[in-house]
Amino acid sequence: MPLTPMDIYKLLPKTNCKKCGEQTCMSFAFKLLNREKKIEDCKPLFEEKRYEKQKEKILEILKPLEKATETGLVVNDELCVGCGNCVVVCPIHVEKDPYGMAIGNGPNIDNPILRVENGKVKVCNLSICRRYGKNRILCVVCRENCPSNAISFLEG
Numbered sequence: 281m282p283l284t285p286m287d288i289y290k291l292l293p294k295t296n297c298k299k300c301g302e303q304t305c306m307s308f309a310f311k312l313l314n315r316e317k318k319i320e321d322c323k324p325l326f327e328e329k330r331y332e333k334q335k336e337k338i339l340e341i342l343k344p345l346e347k348a349t350e351t352g353l354v355v356n357d358e359l360c361v362g363c364g365n366c367v368v369v370c371p372i373h374v375e376k377d378p379y380g381m382a383i384g385n386g387p388n389i390d391n392p393i394l395r396v397e398n399g400k401v402k403v404c405n406l407s408i409c410r411r412y413g414k415n416r417i418l419c420v421v422c423r424e425n426c427p428s429n430a431i432s433f434l435e436g
C-alpha cells in the first residue's frame with residue numbers, strides 16, 4: 281500500500297503551530313511525501329517528550345522514503361528479471377531516440393533514465409524523468425509495463 285499524506289498526518293502533533301513553515305500539519309504531510317520538507321522540520325515532534333511515541337512510529341513508516349529516488353521510483357531488485365521493458369517503453373527514451381526504439385535497440389542516448397546492467401534494471405539519470413522536479417507529471421509507464429511488478433512509486 282503506498283504511503284498517503286493521511287498516514288503521516290495522523291502521527292503529527294496536529295496543532296498547526298506553523299513552526300515547520302507550513303500553515304497546517306496536513307500541508308506539511310503533503311510536502312513531506314513530495315520530499316519538499318524533511319520530518320526534522322517538525323520541531324515539536326523532536327523536541328517535545330509527549331510526541332516521542334508518535335515520532336518513533338512516523339520514522340518507521342517513513343523508512344521506504346529513504347530508499348526511493350527523488351521521483352519516488354523504487355525498483356525491487358529481487359523481482360526485476362532484467363527484461364528491459366521499462367527501458368523500451370519510457371516515453372522520454374522514445375522521444376530522444378525514436379528510431380532506435382522502434383527497431384528494438386533500446387535508447388541510443390548518452391544517459392538514459394533506466395538501463396539494464398547485469399540482469400537488473402538500474403536507475404541512472406532521474407533528472408530527465410517526467411516525475412522529476414517541480415513541473416513533474418506522475419508518469420507510470422515503466423511501472424505499468426513491468427511484467428514482474430518490480431517498479432513502484434511512493435505515491436501515484
Ligand code: SF4
Nearest residue numbers: 296297298300305322
Ligand atoms: S511544525 Fe509540526 S506540529 Fe507544527 S504545523 Fe508543522 S507539522 Fe504541524
Ligand code: SF4
Nearest residue numbers: 370409410419421422
Ligand atoms: S516514470 Fe515515466 S519518464 Fe520516468 S522512468 Fe518511468 S516511464 Fe520513464
Ligand code: SF4
Nearest residue numbers: 360361363364366426
Ligand atoms: S520491466 Fe520490470 S523486470 Fe523488466 S527490467 Fe524493468 S524493472 Fe526489471
